[in-house]
Amino acid sequence: MYFLMNISQISAFQAVMTSASLSDAAKKLGRTQPAVSAAIKTLEDQLGLQLFDRQGRKLVPVPEAHYLLTEADAILSQLSRVRQTMRSLVDGQTGNLSVAAMPGPVSVLFPRFIATQIKGDAGITVSILARSSNQIAELARAQNIDFGFADAPQNTEAQTLYDAEFIAADCFLATPADHPLAARDVVSLSDLDDEPMGCLQANHAHQQDLQDMFRARDLTFRTMVESQTFLPILQFVSAGQCCAILDPLTVVHVKTAGAMTEHIQVRPLAEKIRYRYAIIAPRYRPASVLANKMRDAWRQEVMTLLSDVGSDPRMET
Missing domain, CATH: 3.40.190.290 (D-Maltodextrin-Binding Protein; domain 2)
Known part of the structure; x- marks a missing residue:
């Protein structure tokens, strides 16, 4: 029957069931009392069931209403969890991250950066792959990672399935x-x-x-x-x-x-003597907010690390 009900009606019903009066329920919802009454009436009409006995201005729930309250609580709790998860996804505070880095950076610098960025957030899971630069390019071409860090690819013709940002600095x-x-x-x-x-x-x-x-x-x-x-x-x-x-x-x-x-x-x-690195991202794998956030932060981290050693880092095309 739930497909007949909308969230506004369920919220109004829960508020009435858990409030001392209809006016208290309206205040809790930030709605007018007539609007809450109309939502309850529409819900009853759609269900084909009277949920409250009208005793003057009081609404007295019938036994079936208590069953519906249990279901309404479950529905609204699940909706609240979904909202919280989506907010976390939008903020890049939760989600799955799959990344790869070439030997060298993957031993210390790259995982240290990832660990610092997630700050122990239990909502983020990370997969870090240690691969050669050619293997990272292959993973990106197969759309199997969120992004990778590698030596700049030599074969530019193979870059039709991924995008690459290049950073060059002195040896x-x-x-x-x-x-x-x-x-x-x-x-x-x-x-x-x-x-x-x-x-x-x-x-x-x-x-x-x-x-x-x-x-x-x-x-x-x-x-x-x-x-x-x-x-x-x-x-x-x-x-x-x-x-x-x-x-x-x-x-x-x-x-x-x-x-x-x-x-x-x-x-x-x-x-x-310039050395060229590449941050490689699959072209046809939709990037999450978390992946974009991490990739942008890693680019900045690399530029900072290279500047700190005086290697004159620059972004290249």
Whole structure:
């Protein structure tokens, strides 16, 4: 029978049942007394049942009205919960968030940011995936994540199913703390000629750019160790076995690591070597308020972190 009733009628009925008088019910609802009386009369007509005996100005509920009150309480309580949930969704205080980040940021910086943003809110559940940059792009193309953080994609033709925002910033040189170059204020690529280096894998855009820059200056880039990310390479730098030209977020990680900085020095480079990151979002997956809020906050967080280390971050197209 509930499909015959509207919320206004149910609210009026509940107010009359839980108030001392019709006028008290009207005040509780912020409505006029005739409007409440009309709502009750219409409800009775639709139900085909008299809910109250009229005794002068008093409305005395019949036994069936007490049953209806139990149902009305349940309906209005559920409606209140729905309203609260929707308000939380609008405010980005509840919901599900599915995100991905490349190795490196996903180890400390990215989850630390997410944890700070949700502030232990029990209304938010988070899924954080650690994936390579190519895998993050694939997840975005499949519309399977809310957003991801990765190296800037090299294949621009594949970006028809996702949108990407690009952030570029200056790279730095990491040297062992006792290395002669650690005493320099600024290091040039010529200082790294034939120096043992830790680097990303040969097919990575950053490594290809470095190789091109060394060749253009007739310098030798001598690979001592290569890895998918810079974090393992830092162990070799810390052990005094090589230097490495790091992306700036790895520099943030080094400075955050504390104990490792006792064995590693970070120096600016004379040549401007830009590293490009991307915040990737599926184009055809509707973004929740929570996802938009987190993505915007992460963009600002990245810009702040990069600015703090003096890497001159800029948004690019």
